[in-house]
Each structure stands twice: as structure tokens, then as C-alpha cells.
Amino acid sequence: MAQVAVIIPAAGRSTRFGGLEKKPFAPLDGRPVWQRSAELFWSRPDVTKVYLVVSPDDRDEFRQRFGHLLAFNNAQLVSGGAERFESVANALAVVPEEVELVAVHDAVRPLTPPALVDAVFAAAATHGAALLAVPLADTLKRVETGSTQVLETVPRGGLWQAQTPQVFCRDWLVDAYTRRTTLPGPITDDAQLVEAAGHPVHVVTGTALNFKITTQDDLALAETILRARNAKPVERPSRAFDDDAKW
Numbered sequence: 654m655a656q657v658a659v660i661i662p663a664a665g666r667s668t669r670f671g672g673l674e675k676k677p678f679a680p681l682d683g684r685p686v687w688q689r690s691a692e693l694f695w696s697r698p699d700v701t702k703v704y705l706v707v708s709p710d711d712r713d714e715f716r717q718r719f720g721h722l723l724a725f726n727n728a729q730l731v732s733g734g735a736e737r738f739e740s741v742a743n744a745l746a747v748v749p750e751e752v753e754l755v756a757v758h759d760a761v762r763p764l765t766p767p768a769l770v771d772a773v774f775a776a777a778a779t780h781g782a783a784l785l786a787v788p789l790a791d792t793l794k795r796v797e798t799g800s801t802q803v804l805e806t807v808p809r810g811g812l813w814q815a816q817t818p819q820v821f822c823r824d825w826l827v828d829a830y831t832r833r834t835t836l837p838g839p840i841t842d843d844a845q846l847v848e849a850a851g852h853p854v855h856v857v858t859g860t861a862l863n864f865k866i867t868t869q870d871d872l873a874l875a876e877t878i879l880r881a882r883n884a885k886p887v888e889r890p891s892r893a894f895d896d897d898a899k900w
């Protein structure tokens with residue numbers, strides 16, 4: 654079984670989320686969002702350690718509120734950077750060399766099914782790099798920036814929406830991060846760097862349930878899903894005992 658270090662970036666600004674509390678720390682059916690995401694990994698026998706990345710501004714408060722959870726679950730706190738890739742780089746720098754695979758999972762994807770974590774870990778062990786992703790289902794429109802006018806409909810064939818976990822053999826991820834300054838344009842996920850470094854990356858079909866909490870609506874949706882999962886099945890009158898029931 655390949656040994657996996659898990660990096661969980663939680664150092665973003667939560668600009669699109671708004672509200673009083675940053676989204677990784679918002680309560681989700683009784684537990685903070687980041688904790689629900691971390692719980693997907695910290696009891697797995699193949700995970701060596703979880704590296705939780707928070708903003709330097711949040712570090713002291715995080716230690717006070719959640720330090721006991723980290724200690725109990727073999728998790729380590731790391732300071733994040735201004736961009737997501739900098740947060741991941743800071744954690745990657747403290748992952749020991751002997752670890753075979755490194756997984757990166759957004760702190761704000763708390764609903765990943767454990768079977769899909771198994772699947773993407775296995776694919777990365779086989780291919781060297783793999784991520785969860787879903788084929789695009791909607792029709793895509795390109796709209797002129799600053800306008801509402803549609804410029805074109807973009808064919809969606811072959812397009813997949815990237816999710817996390819994204820899992821890489823450590824050497825490839827370190828190589829990709831070492832060369833990141835040569836890559837133009839915004840870097841929005843880790844697979845992008847590994848692809849650009851010339852390493853083959855494979856997709857594993859994910860699920861829409863593995864959505865990223867970006868806005869308050871996403872949090873409300875996640876809450877609804879978790880409550881529905883916890884609820885007892887709805888009891889309906891049985892036809893056998895109610896001959897007059899109109900179905």
C-alpha cells in the first residue's frame with residue numbers, strides 16, 4: 654500500500670463566500686467545514702500525515718480552537734501564502750522525502766465519497782498522477798468580458814471539471830513546483846503544474862456531490878445533503894393498511 658501525505662489548503666480569503674467567518678471554519682452540520690474534509694483522510698491507514706494549511710492571520714486562533722484535534726489525529730499546521738499554489742508549496746516543503754504519494758484536497762470539499770478517495774489514490778499509485786474530475790454536463794457560452802453578449806458556444810466534448818483530491822508521486826509534484834515560475838497564466842490547480850512539467854496526469858470520474866464550497870449557497874446545499882443523509886427514512890402509509898388511500 655503506497656504511503657500518502659495529504660495537504661489540505663485552507664488559507665484562502667473566502668472572498669466569494671463573504672460572511673463573518675471564512676468558509677473552512679464555518680460550521681457544517683455541527684463541525685467546521687475543514688474538519689469534515691480532514692476526516693476523510695486522517696483515519697486512513699495509508700495516510701502518513703495531514704498537513705493543514707491556514708493563513709498566518711488565522712494560525713493562533715486555529716491552534717487555540719482546534720490544536721487538540723490536530724495533535725490527536727497526527728496533523729500538522731502549516732502557514733499559507735497569498736495564492737493557493739503558494740499554500741500548497743509551503744506544505745510540500747515539509748513533506749518528508751520518503752513519502753511516495755502526495756494528495757492535495759481543498760479544505761472546502763467536505764462531501765467527497767470515501768470510495769472515490771480510494772479510487773483516486775489507487776489511480777495515482779498506478780499512473781503516478783490522478784485527480785477526480787467530472788465531464789462537463791452543461792452547454793458552454795463564451796461571453797465578452799464586461800458585457801452580457803454571447804460570443805460563441807464552446808464545444809464541451811472532452812472537457813472535464815477538475816476536483817480534488819489530486820494525487821501525485823511526490824517527486825513529480827516537487828519537480829513541478831520547482832519549475833512553477835516558468836509557467837505563464839494563473840495556476841488554479843496542482844495538476845496544471847504537473848501537466849506543464851510534462852508528467853502524464855489521469856482523471857478518475859468524480860461526482861457532482863464533491864462540489865467546492867465557494868458561496869453561502871454551496872454551504873446551505875452541503876448542509877441540506879448532510880441532514881438528509883442523517884435523517885430517518887420518511888414513513889409513508891402502506892397500501893396494505895389503507896385501502897382508501899389515493900396514490
Ligand SMILES: Nc1ccn([C@@H]2O[C@H](COP(=O)(O)OP(=O)(O)OP(=O)(O)O)[C@@H](O)[C@H]2O)c(=O)n1
Pocket residue numbers: 661662663664665666667668669670677706733734735736737738740741759760761865866867
Ligand atoms: N492563498 C490561498 C488560496 C486558497 N487556498 C485554499 O484553496 C481552496 C480552494 O480555494 P477557493 O475555493 O478559491 O478559496 P478562496 O481562495 O478562499 O476563495 P475566494 O477566491 O472566494 O477568496 C480553499 O480551501 C482555500 O482555503 C489556500 O489555501 N491559500
Ligand SMILES: C[C@](O)(CO)[C@H](O)COP(=O)(O)O
Pocket residue numbers: 737759814815816817841842843865
Ligand atoms: C483546485 C480546484 O478546486 C479544482 O477545481 C480549483 O481549481 C480551485 O480553484 P479556485 O480558483 O481556487 O476556486
